Amino acid sequence: MPEGSGKIQVRCTVNNKAVTFEAYPMARLLDALREELRLTGTKEGCGEGECGACTVEMDGALVNSCLVPAAQVEATKILTIEGVASGERLHAVQQAFITNGGAQCGICTPGMILAAVNLLRRFPEPTEVQIREGLSGNLCRCTGYTKIFESVVAACGESERDA
Amino acid sequence: MRSHVPSYEIETPKDLGAALDRMANEPGAWKPFAGGTDLMVLLEAGKLVERRFLNIWKLPELKGIEITSSHVILGALTTYTEVRSSEVLAREFPLLCRAASETGSVATQNRGTLGGNIANASPAADSPPALLAYDAEVEIVSSRGNRWKAYSGFHVGYKAMDLVADELINRIRLLRSKRDWKQHYRKVGTRRAQAVSKVCFAGAARMQQGRIADVRIALGSIAPIVLRATETEKMLTGEKPSPAVRQAAQEMLAREITPIDDIRSTARYRQRVAQNLLVEFLEMLAT
Ligand code: FES
Numbered sequence: 001m002p003e004g005s006g007k008i009q010v011r012c013t014v015n016n017k018a019v020t021f022e023a024y025p026m027a028r029l030l031d032a033l034r035e036e037l038r039l040t041g042t043k044e045g046c047g048e049g050e051c052g053a054c055t056v057e058m059d060g061a062l063v064n065s066c067l068v069p070a071a072q073v074e075a076t077k078i079l080t081i082e083g084v085a086s087g088e089r090l091h092a093v094q095q096a097f098i099t100n101g102g103a104q105c106g107i108c109t110p111g112m113i114l115a116a117v118n119l120l121r122r123f124p125e126p127t128e129v130q131i132r133e134g135l136s137g138n139l140c141r142c143t144g145y146t147k148i149f150e151s152v153v154a155a156c157g158e159s160e161r162d163a
Numbered sequence: 164m165r166s167h168v169p170s171y172e173i174e175t176p177k178d179l180g181a182a183l184d185r186m187a188n189e190p191g192a193w194k195p196f197a198g199g200t201d202l203m204v205l206l207e208a209g210k211l212v213e214r215r216f217l218n219i220w221k222l223p224e225l226k227g228i229e230i231t232s233s234h235v236i237l238g239a240l241t242t243y244t245e246v247r248s249s250e251v252l253a254r255e256f257p258l259l260c261r262a263a264s265e266t267g268s269v270a271t272q273n274r275g276t277l278g279g280n281i282a283n284a285s286p287a288a289d290s291p292p293a294l295l296a297y298d299a300e301v302e303i304v305s306s307r308g309n310r311w312k313a314y315s316g317f318h319v320g321y322k323a324m325d326l327v328a329d330e331l332i333n334r335i336r337l338l339r340s341k342r343d344w345k346q347h348y349r350k351v352g353t354r355r356a357q358a359v360s361k362v363c364f365a366g367a368a369r370m371q372q373g374r375i376a377d378v379r380i381a382l383g384s385i386a387p388i389v390l391r392a393t394e395t396e397k398m399l400t401g402e403k404p405s406p407a408v409r410q411a412a413q414e415m416l417a418r419e420i421t422p423i424d425d426i427r428s429t430a431r432y433r434q435r436v437a438q439n440l441l442v443e444f445l446e447m448l449a450t
């Protein structure tokens with residue numbers, strides 16, 4: 001087995017802060033966030049791009065961080081669940097999940113919230129179909145989805161204030 | 164079990180020329196790495212055999228959608244999200260837009276690329292049937308030069324392509340000639356979102372006085388490669404899509420495809436669904 005090239009230095013912006021971390025080029029962004037940067041809000045479910053628990057934004061676009069190798073993180077801007085609130089003030093989507101029972105065990109929640117925040121940025125007044133499609137990459141084993149859907153609907157009117 | 168992460172190398176070439184030189188100097192040693200939606204899944208499963216990768220994700224030469232009076236030319240790194248948001252594709256190449264929007268989730272569509280979908284050569288991929296229905300051509304580059312070739316015939320066997328070790332898929336070209344054709348796309352999977360297809364169908368036909376003047380029929384997941392049903396096409400050309408013709412076309416299609424039993428479905432189910440999708444298409448042509 002060839003030896004690989006050792007760790008690389010990756011410079012990027014995470015939640016509006018410039019950071020540098022060391023990782024093997026094929027290390028997953030998910031692990032870099034959780035283990036190097038101690039941002040454990042991002043969860044791992046399937047590890048293969050199916051469940052959305054590891055969803056973050058990279059340069060404004062949703063990605064599954066389990067499918068992004070560290071070598072492709074250089075010079076990007078990452079947003080994780082830790083960066084969604086402004087200080088103590090929750091984002092409208094976060095507040096709506098609390099008010100509407102959109103979270104139970106919480107494993108899917110960071111990914112769901114990132115997917116919803118990203119959706120509302122692309123479509124400030126989404127249709128039902130757009131909401132369902134925007135969340136379709138995120139699996140939840142607890143809520144039955146209805147309360148999550150309702151949380152996003154509730155957040156729609158509120159989110160302009162936060163955008 | 165996940166593969167041993169430290170044993171992999173990823174190099175980021177500064178431009179396309181540097182990437183091609185790398186591939187020419189050590190043929191077969193470096194595999195292109197685009198959005199990672201397939202390769203990272205293999206990594207996770209401990210099945211990523213290659214060890215050294217060229218990170219082409221940011222290469223500008225492979226990006227963008229160019230529109231000329233005769234063609235739409237898609238960079239190999241065009242993502243599904245970009246396909247979905249292109250107006251000219253929505254107007255003239257709806258099958259491709261449908262395929263893009265039925266591939267994975269938003270996150271997958273942001274990272275999955277057309278070139279990657281072709282190079283991964285999965286017989287179950289969603290966009291290749293659409294590309295076949297549009298008579299797409301692919302441009303292959305290497306440090307030796309470039310060549311255009313018909314996409315039909317590019318896949319020569321299961322996971323085998325007309326692409327040698329130092330070559331890279333550069334662009335995909337669609338002739339803007341089918342905007343008046345009747346078109347039909349349908350993917351059948353286990354659930355609506357996120358599922359790999361059991362059968363995928365793309366059809367396009369030019370109708371003249373109720374007759375099929377010209378037709379393309381392409382399917383995924385029914386053979387070792389994504390396939391154009393050329394015999395069925397031939398049989399249908401010049402015909403009216405009447406019930407008798409539909410029946411005969413179904414039988415012809417069954418002889419052209421070789422579906423298998425696998426984890427997602429059975430050969431019998433796939434054959435029946437492929438036939439049903441063909442009939443659905445022909446019924447649509449009759450209206
Ligand atoms: S952990 Fe990344 S998609 Fe499931």
Ligand code: FES
Nearest residue numbers: 104108140141142
């Ligand atoms: S709240 Fe438990 S998985 Fe969604």
